Every structure is written in structure tokens, then in C-alpha cells.
Amino acid sequence: MTGVVETVERSRIWSHPELGLHAVLDANGSVRLGSSGQDWDRLVPLVEVTATGHGRLWSGERFIETAIGERLAYRSHDTQTLRDGGLERTTIRLADPVTGLAAEVTLEASPGASFLRSRVRLVNEGVAPLRLESVTTLTLGGITSAVAESSVAESSVAEDGLDGLTLHWADNDWLAECRWHRAELRDEVVPLSRFAHGREGRGCFERYSQGSWSTGRHLPVAALTDREGNAWLWQIESSAGWRFETGEREGAAYVALFGPDDAHHQWHQLLAPGEDFHTVPAVLVRAGTGGLDAAFGTLTDYRRGIRRDHPDHHTLPVIYNDYMNTLNGDPTTERLLPLIESAAAAGAEVFVIDAGWYDDDAQGWWDSVGAWEPAPNRFPGGIQEVLDAITKRGMAPGLWLEPEVVGVRSPLAQTLPPEAFFRRGGVRVTEHGRHHLDLRHPAARAHLDEVVDRLVGEWGVGYLKLDYNINIGPGTENGTESAGAGLLGHHRAHLDWMAGLLDRHPQLVLENCGSGGLRMDYAQLAVAQLQSTSDQQDPLRYPPITAAAATAATPEQAAVWAYPQPDQTFDEIAFTLTGPLLSRIHLSGFINLMDDEQFDLVRSAVSVYKEVRGEIGTAHPFWPLGLPGWEDGWIAHGLRGAESTYVMVWRRKSDDTGRALTVPHLRGASVRATVLYPGTSDAGAEWDAAEGRLTVSLPRTDTAVLVRLSAG
Template identity: 55%
Template sequence: MQYRGHHLSTDGDWRQHVVSLEDPQTGLLAEVVFRAIPGLGVLRSFVRLTNGGAAPVVIEAIASLVTAGLPGSGGGGLDDIDVYWADNDWFAENRWQHRPLRELLPDLDGPPHRAPRRGCFTMTSGGSWSTGQHLPMGAVVDRRDGSTWLWEIEHNGAWHWQVGERAPGLYLALLGPTDAEHQWRLVLGIGESFETVPAALAVSPDGFDDAVARLTRYRRAVRRPHPDHTALSLIYNDYMNTLMGDPTTERLLPLIDAAATVGAEYFCIDAGWYAEQDENWWSTVGVWHPSRSRFPGGIEVVLDHIRSRGMVPGLWLEPEAVGVDSPVAADLPVDAFFQRGGVRLEETGRYHLDLRHPAAVAHLDEVVDRLVRDLGVGYLKLDYNVNIGPGTDSGGTSAGVGLLGHNRALLRWLDGVLDRHPHLVVENCGSGAMRADAAMLARLQVQSTSDQEDLLRYAPIAAAAPVLITPEQCGNWAYPQATFTAEEIGFTLCTGLLGRLYLSGHLDRMNPEQLELVARAVTVHKEIRPSLADAVPFWPAGLPAWDDTSICLGMRTPEASYVVVWHRAGDDTELSLPVDHLAGVPVKAEVLFPPRAEVRLHWDAASARLQVRPAAAPSASLIVLRA
């Protein structure tokens, strides 16, 4: 395409640069839009295409951002460059990896070739889960000086990125759905326009942690305002290792009392509340009316009890799912569902709503408005448990075009829900964090970080989550049980303290000493949560590996720095943790939680290192560093 001009403008805090391009053969016009807040160190980019020609144009891929000049380019050499990416899976989220670039892109210098090299290193989403296999993020880091480029594709569906080598260095390409990877093939009619999904690029001379800090501030700048982003309301949810989708009035009432006793502010009834006890709730979802057999006096008795204990009631929904045995499957038109070749797509006993269709939107609007209006629900947990594949060809489009259209319609629907109910707190969940992307998190207030049921395995997931999610949105499960030792209770509670403490567990079965330990964690979290709303993460021991015996996560705030140390195995361990931003500062280090923890601490201001000898494994502690 050929350059046609550019335009600079200001939009509030944002500076915008639009570059206009044209393909003289087809008449295809492109506006490449760059947006940034001065001083933030993050660039946002997307592209608008318009067919200004005399015939339709077929688009098979269009990048949101393509750039060269990555670290190591321009004669600096690529031998010291690392590439970062993150694998993601159910129960095993946020597994960051890095390898030397030259192990991924071998040096091919030698006799000149007639064409540039063809290889590149890529990451690609699979199906309708945006984070079901990998995160839509990556980075390149120069080991010599820490220079870092960190990127994110801001989309709740299909995406693809690649890093490759072209003289004189590296290039980066960030894309939404493509034909080759996702069956996305768009026919752009005469006069029609299309806009790519946005992408963000954070650039830092000061290392990976600083790049994440910049991206964290950027995420706060672009997301929808909501009072819960600063309130960090404390939630109890009855699911994890507790009722596991089988709630009744009898089971819930003692849990409600116990949750209120320790200081929870919201109480969410998770899956199963809508299903009769003799039916398969998986294949019958879609109507979203309370079960009569589970709540003989009506679910209102339970919700009223939640309110009487000073908490806000919440319910679980899976809005895009309609069970094959649900009456909704017959009530809505076929075009309100995903389909291929005129046949509704079915996955594990579920159909999938297509929110491009007004009947699907009207159905979900009725459900949400009824629950908020008639039942007084103030919290919704929205789940997404089925990967429906590449999409829907309803309307004669390619499957990928259909999925992109639905994904954008979903975002519009969420905006509409929050426009009508601005104080409703909405959690994003997708079999844990299988759809934990920037597009969803720019709208919703809480993100489930995992469905992981093992407290020891949850630690690396929670520790790495702030690369993807702002700290105040990280809904990290803490599920203490009466059968746990005090150390195990402290371990699981520490998992939630530097994010959004998200409680579960049979608190109703605990003895007074155990309940007091949970209540102490809640008190500590409430004391520090105002500063977490502005905190940026850091990793004193580096990003965690899945099998690390000791794991660390830090939060840097204007008032103090906090570090959680999880010690999963091994005896007589001593950690030396660099906290470089406190170099030369005579800070005081102390354990905030658990009380009476057998942890030895020493701060060396000259080397900016915190020496930690943790208690015997398994154990965890929250440490504060204050000047």
C-alpha cells in the first residue's frame, strides 16, 4: 500500500496519529491508528479498512500492528535476546516460558539469498477460548540491559502473533483472526469498512517487570470506570472445594453465617441454583429460574438471609450456553445459535447463542434484568465452559467472521448490562481463565484466575496472574478447610491477599481458632486493598515455574511494598530476593500474615535484598517493606 498522508490530534489524555494508506490496484484504503498517553510508554494500535474500489475485496489477514526495531535490531545482535510467551490450560494457567531467540530462529547468515527468510516464531489461539492454550501476550527482552518490548492483543476471540527476522533485525506482527489460523475470510463489499481488534505494545528500558507495570497502568486507563475497581469488594463463593455446584437452602444458610462472621461483603451462589435436584443441570441450562426442590421456601429466603447478614447476594450464569434439553433451545430461532451448514453446533450437550441475533440479546437482557430487579442480585459470575471451535457460518460468512461478530456483540451486550445496572459487579470466568483477555477485562470487574483445586498448585498461577490481569481484578481462590493445618490455611489465604481475596471453603465447619485466622486475613486484606488499586506487580525471584518449590510475588504501592512468599517443599530454605526499587532505602521488613509466623527476615539496603527464611513447608507469608 502507498502512503497518502497522516494526521495528528488530541483526545483528552490521549495523543493520536493516523496514517492513511491506499492500494492503487484495488482502491482499498487503510487508516493505521496509533494512540498513546504521553509518559506511559504504551502504544495502542488498530487499523480501519475501507473498500474505495469498484469491486469487492477479499481480506484473509490484517495486522493490528506491525513494527520493526525490536531489541537487538539495528546492529545490536540477536544472540542476547530472549522471547517470552505464556502457555495456558484449565487448572494450569499463566505458565510463562522464555528461550533464547537463537534457539527459535537460528542464525542463517551466510551467502546472500534471493528472498528473505521465511521462518518466524508464532503463538496462536485455538477455538473460541481466547486464552485456552496460550495468552495473547509475548515479549522480547535483551539480557544485556533489560530492554523489553511487551505486547498484548486485546480481543476476546481469535488472535495470532509472530516474531521474525528481516534485515537488519526483528519484526513483530500482532493480528486478530486470520484465514490460515482461524477460518476468518472477509469479503469487503464496495464502500464497506472493517476495523481490526486493538493491540498494545509496552516498551521499557528497565526490564520485564517495568514493562508489566506500564501495561498495568495502561489497562487501568482504557477500561470502563466502575466503583469496584477501588472498593475491591471481598467475595465469598460457595463453589470451590465446598458445594461444587450442589447448593440448597440447608447447605447455604450456615455458610452465609460463617462468611459474614469473617467479614465477606458479597456472597455468590455458584452453579446449580437453577436446576432441580433430579435433573442434569449441564444440559438444561438456559432458562435461569431458581430451583424449587433446592429452595423449598424460594431462593428469596437465601438471598434475604445474605442481605440480613450485611452482604450483597450474587448468582452464577453461563449466558452464552443453552443446554440441548432446555426449553430455550426450542423457543429461540435457529439463527440465534451458532451453526455450520445450517445445523446448530452442539458441544458436550450445549448449544451456543449467537449474540448478533436480536432474539438472543433480548433473552439474556430479560434474564439479567429479572435477576437484578426481582431478586435484588448485585453480583453476577459469568462463566464460559465450552470451546465451540472456529465459529459460525450463519449469514453466509466464514466461521471466523461469525465468531468475531459474536465476540463484538458480546462486548456490546456487557456494556449494555453495565449501562443499565452501573453498580452491578460482574466477574469474568471461563472454566477458570480460558477467556481472560483484555477485551473482557476492560469491562468487567473481577477475573477468575483458575479452577485449580489444589492449594499448592494454585500458587504459581496466582503469582503470575498480574502479568495478564491488574492486581485488583485478580480473583484468586482462597479455600481454607477445617481439615487443614494452620499452615495450610495460611497458605491458601496468602494466595488471595495481593489480589482480590476470593473466599470459599467450609467455613461453617471450622473451630473458633481457624475462623479467627481467616478473619485476620480478611482484616489484613481490607487494610491494604486501597493501595492495591494503584499497585504494580514485580517478581523478586522472577516469574514462577510450575514446579518451583518457592514462589514470590511483589506489589509496589506509593505507601509500601508487599511480597508474598509461598514455600511449597524443602527444608532449611533461605531466599535472597532483590527489590531494586528500594535500593539504599532503610526499610523495615515485617510479616503481616499469618500472625506468629516462624519466618526470619533481614533487609540489606546496600544490596537491595530481602533475606527470607520461610517456615517449614508448606507455608506462606505476606511481608511488608516500609520506609
């Protein structure tokens, strides 16, 4: 995968055949990264940096073509082989002769795997401080459609490589997560008649986070595809600010991936001589065929490879949570005990007491949280009575916690030192009745360690739902640091705190929740075991979120609510229970009040889940109808397992009673289509091997079905 520098005008110092990428060194020492076969001018410097006094060579909305990026010159590179011949780590070293800034670019990849992970370390080797304002984690140029690339190779004429490229990105919002969109790249980055001006444009297509909800607006995941099935898919791993841009450079597309920056996140970092800064990681996936489905399959494997190993990823226990459309933050012993009995009877293996278990305040708990002590009035016999009841029914007890906040009326708001909280301009930040802890401060961390060690070590809690319900804004200013740098520092400390919990309590399961899916990134999910996908309470609105959840998290980490109720019809009960069967079940609802037939539907869904969950943790997602639209009448997603393929289909408001789904990886295979759930469904499923087509019929609207395709 690596080469040796040659004494020629331009030479490859690194290459990745599966990705079709190479890093090229020119006679002036500049290193650029791009696709094979592309002209030098189409590529982008390996690292782009803006710093106060050292901006861009061409002003605009783009954060490429920087003065420092153009000056960074090659020093050396080397490659190490890790994991017994698996992962290869290449470090390319660069330096700026003007400022003395040195860059170490770390590229990680595995032979035969189509992903590239990148990080950058900057070191000030100069004599004066340097104020950083933006740094790329990964830049890539020379992206063109296969047709344009072939045209260039044959004619040596620079064709418009953006024609034929499609851009894919995902909007995110509370109750409306993972909403994917697509547009022709040329509709977003329009042709400007460059021949008439002699310069590139000033704009680009960009998406970025805002504040402390990393996915409050968009997912840090996007892609470019072409008509021939090629895909370039990327992911930025940051809970504290990120941005990507894509645009045109010399008739080809480029991609630049960033953590926080000054313009979008109020981030700047002053590097004194000798100090360093590490960017957030990012990954690029390339699929040569198969388009987005193939690329997301590779990204799924990559995500499984970078996360902390944990038993939960392999056992996938069924979780009952008392909140959604049920107790809604108002638990008591009297209300919980019947739900515990019914959850256990349905087959749940974890029972989570959600918000409110600490609330004994007549004014409400929202702005008084922080101590995390049980409310005596809610649990006359003590909360341990309820936790013991969960354990005696064979389930692991869980509790909801929002660790990073302290309510303005909490005594902790006065007893913890001012430096333990987020501050800006010397004033403690308040948002929606809460202050925000800075986990870099030892008092803040000691407080939370004491809380969790009490809940887990003394009370026997085995599952913590860690919620995060405020967007605190750009961050915190600790001394002279910028707000964005404070946010990045806190989140790195937060991840370290979570890892410390798991070091002390290896069996503890951590669920990452941010008002549902508003902090759904792989900085968090490399440590936490599960991800809440949404707070959506309308079962008819949940399917597009469920179907697209595997774009944001591995299927075995994506927790999906199922909240059947005794006043629902059989179709309605089955509809909500079908949703999580290819991910993780967050069962809820007043199942204790159901009649026997209704309860059998619940128990049957849990039984089916336990039958298929053994394949979920190694399977790859795909979308037979494409990624879903918010209002789509028919929605489908599937998992391609080692032994079977599973397809989930929803029919919402649609006049069609059937839909044909393409399953290309099974074309020509003799397989049997079996409706797994609901078992009493009048749905139909027929397989056409020659066409690789599954036809599913659902005679009524607002119904759903899970189908298994297995060897006949």
C-alpha cells in the same frame, strides 16, 4: 510526537520518543514502523494484508511481506489531542492503487508514557469485492539488543541484532494458567546463513488462539528483552481469535500482531465496495530499563486506563463463593444459610451462590440450562429467602450464570429461532451438551436481558459470575460469512451486551470466568470488573498461577481462590489464605465447621486484606525471583505501592529454608520488614538496604507469608 512530511527521500511522519519508535515515509510512498536508528530494510510495512488473489511476496509461515502491504502508499496523517492534553491519537492513511483498499491506522499514545495502542480500519474504495484473509493490527521492525544497536551506529555494519534478545511467552490451560517460558530468540529463530541464499527465512515464532477460548492455549501477551534491561511487551485484545509472530528481517527482529485470520481461525471477510472492517486493538509497551517488571508496570497502568470505570475497582470487596472445594454446584437453603453466617462473620462483603441454583432436573443441569429460574426443591422457601439472608448479613448477593449457552434439553433450544444459535454448514453447533447463542440476534439478546433484569432488578442480585465452559470451535456461519467472522461478530455483540447491563445497572459487578482463566483477555476485561484466574483445586498447585496472574490482569481484577477447610492444619489454612492477599479474595471452604482458632486465621487474613487493599488498585507488580516456573520450590511476587511495597513468598518442596529476594527499587532505602500474615508465623524477614535485598525464611515446606516493606 508528530512531524511534517519533508520533501526528502525518506522522512519521519510520526515518532514516539519514549518508545524509541518512528514511522518513516520513503520516496515511493511506503510507510514503515520501527525502532530509532534502524536501517530502512529492517523495518516492516505499517500494515500487512493478505487477500484472496493478493498473497505474500515470499511464501512461508510468516504473514508479513504481503503484496498489498508493499503497495499501500501514504495519503495523509493528522494528530488529535484528547483527554485535556493527555492522550494523542494519530491517524495515518494509506491506499493500495491496485485493489482500491484504503487503510486508516490509528496510533494512540500519551506524552511521557511508554505504550502505543494501534487499530486499523480497512475500506474497500475499489470497484470489485475484496476477500480479506489476514490483517495486522500492529507491525514493528528493527528490534535489536542495545549492544547490537550500538555496534551498528559505530561501525555502520549490520550486526546480528537477534543475538542477546530473549523471548518470553505464556502457555495457558485449564488448571494451569499463566505458565511463562523464556528462550533465547536465536534458539527459536535460528541463523540460516542468509548470505548464501539471498533471502529471508520462511518461518517465525508464533502463538495463536484456537476456537472461542481466547486463552485456552496461550496468553495474548508476550515480550522480547535484552541483557541491558530493555523490554518490548505486547498484548492483543481479542476474545475471537488472535495471533502474534516474531522473526528475523535483515538481521533484526520484527513483531506482527493480528486478530483472527483464515489460516488459523477460519476467518475471512468479504468487503464489497464501500464496506469497511475494523481490526481488534493491540498495544506495545517499551521499557528502556527495568526489563519485564518495568514493562508490566506500564501495561498495568495502560489496562487501568482502557477499562470501563467502576466502583469495584476502588473498593475491592471481599467475596465468598460457595463452589470451590465446598458445595461444588449443589447448593440448597439448608447448606447455604450456615455458610452465609460464617462468611459474614469472617468479613466477606459479597456472597456468591455458584452453579446449581437453577437445577431441579433428575438428569442433571449441565445440558438443561438456559432459562435461569430457581429450583424449588433446592429452596423450599424460595431463593429470595437465601438472597435476603445474604443482604441482612450486610453482604451483596451474587449468582453464577453461563449466559452464552443453552442446554440441548432446555425448552429454549426449541423456542428460540434457529438463527439465534451458532450454526455451521446450516447445522446448529452442539458442544458438550450445549448450544451456543449468537448475541447478534435480537431474540438471543432479549432473552438474556430479561434474565439479568429479573435477577438484578427484581431479586436484588449485585454480582454476576459469568462463566463460559465450552470451546465452540471456529465460530458460526450466518449466511455467507466465515466461521471466524461470525465468532468475531458474536463477541463484539457480547461485549456490547455486557456494557448494556452496566449502563442499566451501574452498581452491578461482573466477573469474567472461562472455566477459570480460559478467556482472560482485555477485550473482556475492559468491560468486566473481575477475572477468575483458575479452577485449580489443589492449593499447592495454585501459587505459580497466583504469582503470574498480574501478567494477565491488573491485580485488583485478578480473583484468586482461598478455600480453607476444618480438616486442614494451621499451615495449610494459612497457605491457601495467603494467596489472594495481593489481588482479589474468592473465599470458599466449610468455614462454618471450623473451631475458633481456625476461624481466627480466616478472619485475620480478611482483616489483613482490608488493611492493604487500598493500595492494590494503584500498585505495580514485580517478581523478585522472576516469573515463576510450574514446579518452582520458591515463588514470589510483589506489589510496589505508593506508600509500601508488599512481597508474597511461598515455599513449596524445597530443601532451602530461606531465600534472598532482590527489590531494586528500594535499594539504599531504610525500610522495615514486617510479616503481615500469618500473624503467628515463625517466618523471618530481614532487609539489607545496601544490597536492596529481602531475605525471607520459612522453616517448613508448603508455607507462605506476606511481608510489608515500609518506611522505618
